Amino acid sequence: MxxxxxxxxxxxxxxxxxxxxxxxxxxxxxxxxxxxxxxxxxxxxxxxxxxxxxxxxxxxxxxxxxxxxxxxxxxxxxxxxxxxxxxxxxxxxxxxxxxxxxxxxxxxxxxxxxxxxxxxxxxxxxxxxxxxxxxxxxxxxxxxxxxxxxxxxxxxxxxxxxxxxxxxxxxxxxxxxxxxxxxxxxxxxxxxxxxxxxxxxxxxxxxxxxxxxxxxxxxxxxxxxxxxxxxxxxxxxxRPMALDDLGLVPTLRKFVQDYEERTKIRTKIELVGKEVRLPSGMEVAVYRLVQEAFSNVLKHAEASHVSLELTFQQQMIKITVSDNGVGFSTDNIDKKIARGSHYGLMGMRERVELLEGRMDIESAPGAGTKLSMVIPIKSESKEE
Structure with a gap:
């Protein structure tokens, strides 16, 4: 029935x-x-x-x-x-x-x-x-x-x-x-x-x-x-050619600068730990994740400031994107993403899971949003 x-x-x-x-x-x-x-x-x-x-x-x-x-x-x-x-x-x-x-x-x-x-x-x-x-x-x-x-x-x-x-x-x-x-x-x-x-x-x-x-x-x-x-x-x-020539961090600095000039949203980028070159495919994936996160801020957050923090550790890289926008309720957020009501977040979560990482969302109405993505760096990646 x-x-x-x-x-x-x-x-x-x-x-x-x-x-x-x-x-x-x-x-x-x-x-x-x-x-x-x-x-x-x-x-x-x-x-x-x-x-x-x-x-x-x-x-x-x-x-x-x-x-x-x-x-x-x-x-x-x-x-x-x-x-x-x-x-x-x-x-x-x-x-x-x-x-x-x-x-x-x-x-x-x-x-x-x-x-x-x-x-x-x-x-x-x-x-x-x-x-x-x-x-x-x-x-x-x-x-x-x-x-x-x-x-x-x-x-x-x-x-x-x-x-x-x-x-x-x-x-x-x-x-x-x-x-x-x-x-x-x-x-x-x-x-x-x-x-x-x-x-x-x-x-x-x-x-x-x-x-x-x-x-x-x-x-x-x-x-x-x-x-x-x-x-x-x-x-x-x-394909951002600067990824191959300069690496992930300089390319993201340029992206953040262009984003601020284009959208008039104040931006900030911070680097924690010692930068290491990642495999080409992983650098592209991280770049696209940051690109999608900033795009979501522009489309939905109504924010005046957005920051990016990259944390390099021996076995993982952590990407944190925070904004001071309108925020949203995270009640049953996993079910909402699974149902496809947040297409941008759904696509980002799928990309993170393909890299065997995890994504966490912190937000509340009127309190902005903080998006954290942790991606492991495998041993073969470090050798490269």
């Missing part, structure tokens, strides 16, 4: 999640359509900007000629009469007005172009969040849609190796998807935009519109710098 009830609850949960997944999918499609429309409008504005720049250049040349003509007829009273002077003046005035109008249009188009680029970036972020939700729903539905007995066993044992292996594979696929999206929507779009703007600059340079060329080159330089930062970010997220 209990199995029947449990099966019915699972089926209802699957139905609700299926409906929710399709709703999120519709949101994704709507955001994609909006992104496509914005992208088309942006390309249209860029092309119109280029045409307007050409028009401004042409009017500037014609206006300079009209000024020269006005000067000539104004000085030579023998060859030109009052009617000639008036016609030259009206022509110069009309060209000046047209030039002012097109210059204003050029400024408006550039402002519109920049606004569309900002909106496009915001839409990309919304699309990324929606796609992440769809992916998470698919993962959960895959777990729940299996055989009922298997689902029961998975719920009763969070240490199940098959489940853990599946999570690792899904995490790898999610990371590949994230990297592909970052390259396609970030770096690739920036490079395409830079090529187009380079072509515009070449046309302006041919017309000797040096002031406009200077502005475009400054924008182009900013775009190149942004592309370089995107590449560095992707490389660093794949």
């Amino acid at each position: 209990q199995v029947d009830v449990f099966d019915r609850v699972i089926r209802n949960a699957i139905d609700v999640m299926e409906n929710s997944k399709y709703q999120i999918f519709e949101i994704c499609e709507s955001v994609r359509a909006e992104r496509e429309a914005l992208n088309k409008e942006l390309q249209s504005v860029i092309e119109e900007t280029s045409r307007t720049i050409d028009t401004v250049d042409r009017f500037e040349v014609e206006y300079r000629r009209s000024r020269v003509r006005l000067t000539e007829v104004s000085r030579d009273f023998k060859r030109f009469n009052e009617e000639d002077i008036r016609a030259a003046y009206e022509a110069a005035t009309q060209l000046q007005a047209q030039l002012a109008i097109h210059r204003e249009k050029e400024l408006h188009l550039k402002a519109r172009r920049d606004d569309l680029q900002k909106r496009l970036k915001n839409v990309d972020k919304q699309l990324e969040r929606a796609e992440s939700l769809v992916s998470q729903f698919n993962v959960v539905l895959e777990y729940l849609s299996g055989d009922l007995n298997q689902v029961t066993r998975l719920l009763e044992s969070a240490k199940n190796r098959q489940l853990l292996g599946l999570k690792i594979i899904l995490a790898q696929e999610e990371e590949r998807k994230r990297i592909a999206r970052e390259i396609h929507d970030g770096l690739a779009q920036n490079m395409a935009n830079m090529v187009l703007r380079t072509e515009i600059t070449e046309r302006m340079l041919a017309k000797q519109a040096y002031n406009a060329v200077k502005d475009e080159l400054n924008d182009l330089k900013t775009g190149v710098r942004g592309g370089i930062e995107e590449v560095r970010k992707i490389i660093f997220n794949l």
Whole structure:
């Protein structure tokens, strides 16, 4: 009877999640359509900007000629009469007005172009969040849609190796998807935009519109710098190379410094004991644990200060992350983590247990949180 009830609850949960997944999918499609429309409008504005720049250049040349003509007829009273002077003046005035109008249009188009680029970036972020939700729903539905007995066993044992292996594979696929999206929507779009703007600059340079060329080159330089930062970010997220070159502690010091600059949360790092180099895999694991802990502080703690303490001993390393945030109740925390209500903590605990360590949590509402992870250093690790 209990199995029947449990099966019915699972089926209802699957139905609700299926409906929710399709709703999120519709949101994704709507955001994609909006992104496509914005992208088309942006390309249209860029092309119109280029045409307007050409028009401004042409009017500037014609206006300079009209000024020269006005000067000539104004000085030579023998060859030109009052009617000639008036016609030259009206022509110069009309060209000046047209030039002012097109210059204003050029400024408006550039402002519109920049606004569309900002909106496009915001839409990309919304699309990324929606796609992440769809992916998470698919993962959960895959777990729940299996055989009922298997689902029961998975719920009763969070240490199940098959489940853990599946999570690792899904995490790898999610990371590949994230990297592909970052390259396609970030770096690739920036490079395409830079090529187009380079072509515009070449046309302006041919017309000797040096002031406009200077502005475009400054924008182009900013775009190149942004592309370089995107590449560095992707490389660093794949593998912090400083781990191999400098070791765990210097890399974590750099991470903590960057974290403080990026989030404006005050940070502190302390080293207890004598630092020793760990095996490459263990250093990466410790780095990712610290990274996840600091990410949880940013997402949930509402803290103004976070500290990291690394304790090196002969047979173990201890990682302690403390914050002064809002905290939470730790009543039945192990059961909550096992049920998956704290995904970040669940993933961290699984990583620690893979390293045959343990993780302890101290927290209370309004009293901040202290996370301690102890990882043993095996004899073969010390030999390395």
